[in-house]
Amino acid sequence: YYPRGEERKNYILNSHPCFSSNFSNEDLYVTDLKHALCLFINNTSYRTDRQGIIFNDREHNIPVLKDVWDEKKKRIKARNFAIFAPTGEGKSFLANNILRQYFEMGVRLVIIDLGGSYTKFASLYPEQYTVLRYESGKSLGINPFFITKGDDVTPERLEDLSVFLFELIGEGTKPKKEQSVALKKILHAYYKKNAEGHSLDSFYTYIESQRENLLTQLHIHSDYFNIEGFLHILSEYVRDGLYSFLFETSEDQSYKIEDKRLIVFELDEVKDNKEILSVMLKLIKTAIQRTIWQNKEEKGIILFDEFAKQLKFDNVLESVEFYYQAIRKQEGAIGIILQSINQLPDNSTSASILENTQVIYSLNNEKGYKELKNRLSLSSHDLNQLKSIKNNLSGKRKYTEIFIKIGKESNIFRLEVPQEVFAAYLTDGGDNEAIMAFYKESGCMEMAIKQFVQLKSKEL
Numbered sequence: 001y002y003p004r005g006e007e008r009k010n011y012i013l014n015s016h017p018c019f020s021s022n023f024s025n026e027d028l029y030v031t032d033l034k035h036a037l038c039l040f041i042n043n044t045s046y047r048t049d050r051q052g053i054i055f056n057d058r059e060h061n062i063p064v065l066k067d068v069w070d071e072k073k074k075r076i077k078a079r080n081f082a083i084f085a086p087t088g089e090g091k092s093f094l095a096n097n098i099l100r101q102y103f104e105m106g107v108r109l110v111i112i113d114l115g116g117s118y119t120k121f122a123s124l125y126p127e128q129y130t131v132l133r134y135e136s137g138k139s140l141g142i143n144p145f146f147i148t149k150g151d152d153v154t155p156e157r158l159e160d161l162s163v164f165l166f167e168l169i170g171e172g173t174k175p176k177k178e179q180s181v182a183l184k185k186i187l188h189a190y191y192k193k194n195a196e197g198h199s200l201d202s203f204y205t206y207i208e209s210q211r212e213n214l215l216t217q218l219h220i221h222s223d224y225f226n227i228e229g230f231l232h233i234l235s236e237y238v239r240d241g242l243y244s245f246l247f248e249t250s251e252d253q254s255y256k257i258e259d260k261r262l263i264v265f266e267l268d269e270v271k272d273n274k275e276i277l278s279v280m281l282k283l284i285k286t287a288i289q290r291t292i293w294q295n296k297e298e299k300g301i302i303l304f305d306e307f308a309k310q311l312k313f314d315n316v317l318e319s320v321e322f323y324y325q326a327i328r329k330q331e332g333a334i335g336i337i338l339q340s341i342n343q344l345p346d347n348s349t350s351a352s353i354l355e356n357t358q359v360i361y362s363l364n365n366e367k368g369y370k371e372l373k374n375r376l377s378l379s380s381h382d383l384n385q386l387k388s389i390k391n392n393l394s395g396k397r398k399y400t401e402i403f404i405k406i407g408k409e410s411n412i413f414r415l416e417v418p419q420e421v422f423a424a425y426l427t428d429g430g431d432n433e434a435i436m437a438f439y440k441e442s443g444c445m446e447m448a449i450k451q452f453v454q455l456k457s458k459e460l
C-alpha cells in the first residue's frame with residue numbers, strides 16, 4: 001500500500017511540525033530522537049527576518065537576514081553583544097561584517113581598537129571616518145573641560161564632568177550624593193570665576209589657590225570634599241606630573257569627530273600601560289558623551305576589539321563597564337570581542353557586563369565550549385549547536401560558521417563573502433600587506449581592493 005490522491009495530500013501537508021494532530025493514531029509511531037530530527041530538518045528552513053545583518057544559511061548557503069538589533073526589544077532588553085573565539089578564528093572578520101552593514105544602515109560607529117583590524121573597512125568611507133591614534137607621550141587632544149560658550153555649562157555637563165573626575169581619582173561611578181553635590185558646586189564656581197582657558201590644569205590651580213576658604217565660601221562641609229586628597233591624586237595629571245601629557249591640550253579636538261559617522265581610536269601603543277589606557281578610555285567616553293551622542297535618539301555602536309589582556313586590569317575593566325552604564329540611556333549598543341569568556345574575570349563588574357550582553361556570537365573553538373556554557377548558562381541544545389560548528393578557511397570558498405544567540409533563540413549561521421568583501425575584511429598576512437601597498441600608492445581603498453582581486457584572479 002502507498003498513499004495516493006487525497007490521502008497523499010493529507011500526508012504531505014500534515015507532516016510539518018505542529019500539524020501531527022491531524023494524523024490518526026494509526027499513522028503515528030514512536031521513533032528515536034535522531035531519526036525524528038532527520039525528518040524534522042527536512043521540514044524547516046531558516047527564517048529570514050524583515051531587517052538585519054546578512055549571513056548565509058548553512059544548508060544551502062542562501063542569504064538570510066538576522067535581526068540582531070531588535071528595534072522593539074521584543075527578544076532582548078539590552079542589545080549589547082559579545083564575540084568569542086580563539087585567535088585567528090574570524091572574530092574581527094565577523095565584526096567587520098556586522099559593523100559595515102550597520103554603518104550602511106546609518107548607525108554611528110566608534111571602534112576602540114588595539115590591533116588595527118578596521119583600517120581597511122574605515123578607509124572605504126574617506127569622507128565619513130576619522131582616526132584618533134595615540135602616540136606615546138602625546139595627548140589624544142580631548143579636553144573634557146573645554147567649552148565654547150557660557151551656556152555649555154549645563155547641569156548635565158557638570159554631572160558628566162563630576163563623574164569623570166570621580167573616576168579619575170578612583171572613587172568609582174557611584175560616589176556618595178554628598179560628595180557629588182560638593183564637586184558639582186566647585187565645578188560650577190570654577191566656570192563662573194574663569195571665563196576661558198578651561199582645562200584640568202586650570203581647575204587644579206583654581207582649587208589649589210582657594211584651598212583655604214573654598215569650602216566655607218561654597219558652604220561645603222569638609223567631610224564631603226577632601227581637598228588635600230583630591231589635589232594629591234590629581235597632581236599626577238597636571239604640571240610636571242607623570243601623566244600630565246595626557247591632558248596637555250588647550251583646544252579640544254573632539255570637534256573633529258563631531259560630524260563623523262565612523263570613528264576609530266587606535267590605542268595600539270598604549271596596550272601595556274593600564275594607567276594610561278584607563279585614563280584614555282575615560283577621556284574617550286567624555287568625548288563620546290559631548291559630541292557623538294548628544295542626540296539620544298541616534299543609533300550607535302561602540303566596539304572594543306583586542307581588549308582581552310587588558311581586561312584583567314581592574315581599572316580597565318571598570319572603564320569598560322562605565323560605557324555600559326552610559327549607553328543605557330541611548331539608542332546604542334556595546335560590543336566586546338574576546339578570545340575566551342574567562343578573560344572576563346569572575347567578579348561583579350564582569351557579571352554586570354555579561355548580564356547586559358544579550359546577543360552572543362561564538363565561532364569555532366577546538367578546546368570546546370564548556371566555559372561558555374557555564375558562564376552564560378547555555379542549554380544543552382545550544383551546546384550541541386556549538387559543537388556542530390565547522391569552518392573552512394583553507395578551501396577555495398572560505399567561510400566560518402557562527403553560533404548566534406539572541407535572547408533565548410539560537411542558531412548557526414554561515415559567513416561566506418564575495419572576494420571584494422573578503423579583501424576589505426581580512427586582517428592579516430601577505431594579502432593584507434598587498435592591499436595596503438596598493439592603498440599607499442593610490443590613496444583609494446576601493447581601487448586597492450579591485451587591484452588586489454584582479455591580481456588574485458590572475459594567480460589562479
Ligand SMILES: Nc1ncnc2c1ncn2[C@@H]1O[C@H](COP(=O)(O)OP(=O)(O)OP(=O)(O)O)[C@@H](O)[C@H]1O
Nearest residue numbers: 087088089090091092093398399400415426427428
Ligand atoms: N568568514 C570568513 N571567510 C573567509 N575568511 C575568513 C573568514 N573569517 C576569517 N577569515 C580569515 O581568517 C583570518 C583571521 O581572522 P580574524 O582576524 O577575524 O581572527 P580573530 O579571531 O580576530 O583573531 P585575533 O584574536 O588574533 O584578532 C582573516 O584575515 C581571514 O583571512
Ligand SMILES: [Mg+2]
Nearest residue numbers: 091092115117
Ligand atoms: Mg581580531
